[in-house]
Amino acid sequence: MTAEFLGIEMPVLLEAFIKVNIVVLAMTVVVMALIYLERKIIGRFQMRLGPTRTGPFGLLQSIADALKLVGKEDLRPTGADPWVFELSIYFIFVPVFVGFVVVPFAIGWEIRALELGLLYLLATSSVSGLGFAMAGWASDNRYAMLGGLRAVAQGVAYEIPLVVTLLAVAMLSGSLNLREIMLDQGTVPNIVWQPLGFIMFYIAMLAELNRAPFDIAVGESETAGGPHIEFSGIRWSMFQLAEYAHLWIMSIVGSAIFLGGSAWPLGEDLGTPFQLLLMGIKSSALIFLAMWTRASLPRLRIDQLMGFAWKVLMPLAFIQVLVNGFVIVYDLPLLLLTVQGLIGIVVLNWAIQRAVARPAGRPGIAAWAASEATS
Amino acid sequence: MEHTTDALFGGYISVLVAIVMGFILIVTALLATRLLAPFSRERNKGATYECGMLPIRRASTSIGMRFYLYAILFIIFDVEALFVFPWVLTLGAGAYAAYWTMFAFIAILGAGLAYAWKKGALQWR
Incomplete structure (x- = not known):
């Protein structure tokens, strides 16, 4: 088998190897830039300056951090399970990387462009939950274990809304191939037909990434850093690398599926540099939105988090699939989906407002308090 | 696109390459840190938190039952989502039977979710 790359015919293995290496280089640069930008942007939100000392405007901060982390001693607690501890970073990073x-x-x-691209992406990226569980369990640290368990519970809960919402979108294109889904929205991006789907995807994405406000698994004030407490130096930086690489992947996939990727609004005849620019702008907007959310919202409690996934997002996502199917099968105008999506957003907002307005009503807490009082 | 074995599975060669490259990346980073980072023979550095206070017991405690409940629910609903995938790809205008069959399937699962909800399995406590 041969494949073409830059006009040169070469074996598939070599072509894949070259492309994967280009992605490795791009990923390293982008992750470093994202870490710097996140610190700068969060700093701005909190009326601080962020890093300023290393290089002009602190631009070299990430490089300095990376050098420092490589030069730091690689520790493993004596009580840790050596195999699981060593293997956990592979299980966290490799599944995310394979998604590229x-x-x-x-x-x-x-x-x-795999035919089952979307299924493949969802299947691989969810494996890194196993890595978090392994890291938490193997560290011989209660907070790490608690964080690992929370990471799995949360990843598992938000996995289903994420999968089902993306399925609902794939229905409109009739394909799981990301390239075909992107090309299918040359005139109108999917967000117009699936406004509710986009919002649910965005929420589930933040939860899958363990980002604020869904960072109960890795929150410093609750689990003291979560699964990566006992990881130091370069091992710890692998957690960071996986997190930001995952953020990058999800933002690109989100903009390809919902915002029309590089196909909308100027069509597919645009030159590749402009397509890359368009995709860059869209994915940067999603990433900025994620950072903005982190700066604005307080952290959720675990009961709110699980309840939101199972009681609100899940039913809404399945209803979305059924409505999409109805519209497709009976060949109704797609505008119905927009109306349904907007109604769905109102329902979602109502559910959130109701939960916020009624903070009590936790039988568990009441029973616990009563038993504490009697004993 | 022709659906030959090559077209369906040929692409997964790059998946294999990506997996190998991911492992190589981490191994390289660990080797770099092995070469560059200092190593101390200090005995206490392996203690949990390495803060001077010795931990009292090992960390392996019992895991809350609720995690199992959520995990079982997850397995049910995730396998079901997998069943929906092929249905999504083949659904077209006029496929009434396919649509209403899947409607019944999802309705049954919805009833299951309602049952779990009513039983309090979705309540974190």
Whole structure:
């Protein structure tokens, strides 16, 4: 088998190897830039300056951090399970990295446009939950274990709304191939037909990434850092690398599926540099939104978090699939979906407001308090 | 696109390459830190938190039952989502039977979710 890359015919293995290496380089640069930008942007939100000392405007901060982390001693607690501890970072980073195979940077600019791309991406990226559980369990630290368990419970709960919402969108294109989903929205991006789907995807994405306000698993004030307490130096930086690489992947996939990727609004005849720019702008907007959310919202409690996933997002996501199917099967105008999506947003907002307005009503807490009082 | 074995599975060669590269990346980073980082023979550095206070017991405690409940629910609903995937790809205008069959399937699962909800399995306590 041969494949073409930059006009040169070469074996598939070599072509894949070159493309994966380009992605590795791009990922390293982008992750460093994201860490710097996140610190700068959060700093701005909190009326601080963020890093300023290393290089002009603190631009070299991430490089300095990376050098420092490489030069730090690699510790492993004596009580830790050596195999599970050593293997956990592979299980956290590799599944996320493997997702890059289907990420469409521009039309025709992915490592491989797999036919089952969306299923593949969802299947691989959810494996890193196992890595968090392994890291938490193996560290021989109660807070790490608690954080690992929380990470799994939360990842598992938000996995289903994420999968089902993306399924609902894939229905409109009739394909799981990310390239085809992107090309299918040349005139109208999917967010117009699926406004509720986009919001649910965004919420589930934040939860899958363990980002604020869903960072109960890794929150410093609750689990003292979560699964990566006992990891130091370069091992700890692998957690960071996986987190930001995952954020990058999800933002690109989100903009490809909901915002039309590099196909909308200027069509697929645009040159590749402009397509990359368009995709860059859209994914940067999603990433900025995630950072903005982190700066604005307080952390959720675990009962609110689980309740929200199972009682609000899950039913809404399944209803979305059924409504999409109805519209497709009976060949109704797609505008109905927009109306349904807007109604769904109102319902979602109502559910959130109701939960916020009624903070009591936790039988568990009441029973616990009563038993504490009697004993 | 032709659906030959090559077209369906040929792309997964790059998945294999990506997996290998991911492992190589971490191994390289660990080797770099092995070469560059200092190593101390201090005995106490392996203590939990390494803060000077010795931990009292090992960390392996019992895991809350609620985690199992959520895990079982997850397995049910995630397998079900997998069943929906092929249905999504083949659904077209006029496929009434396919639609109402899946409607019944999801309705049954919805009833299951309602049952779990009523039983309090979704209540974190």
